[in-house]
Amino acid sequence: MGKKKKLPKQLAILDEDLCTGCDACVSVCPVDCIDKSSDPAHPGYAMGICTIDLGVCIGCKLCAQVCPWDVITMVPTDQVLQEPKFAQLLAD
Numbered sequence: 001m002g003k004k005k006k007l008p009k010q011l012a013i014l015d016e017d018l019c020t021g022c023d024a025c026v027s028v029c030p031v032d033c034i035d036k037s038s039d040p041a042h043p044g045y046a047m048g049i050c051t052i053d054l055g056v057c058i059g060c061k062l063c064a065q066v067c068p069w070d071v072i073t074m075v076p077t078d079q080v081l082q083e084p085k086f087a088q089l090l091a092d
Helices: 024-028 062-066 084-091
Strands: 010-014 034-036 050-052 072-076
Touching: 010 050, 010 062, 024 034, 024 062, 062 072
Parallel strands: none
Antiparallel strands: 010 072, 034 050
């Protein structure tokens, strides 16, 4: 097994309730951690909202800068880890 990736100082958090699925963030991500939701059970699947794989995110801020709807926020990693749903994603 490879060693665990060092977490960046901040992570991109996407507000799925406000995402329009416009794909602007997908095209600028240098590590391909953003994708359209491919899970039919996901609440935003029908709208084609975007999701961010926090385990791959490098905290570069590009997605937050290009989002025309300002639904991506750069959040300090230690704050993200306090949220159980995100902490679980990063623990894998």
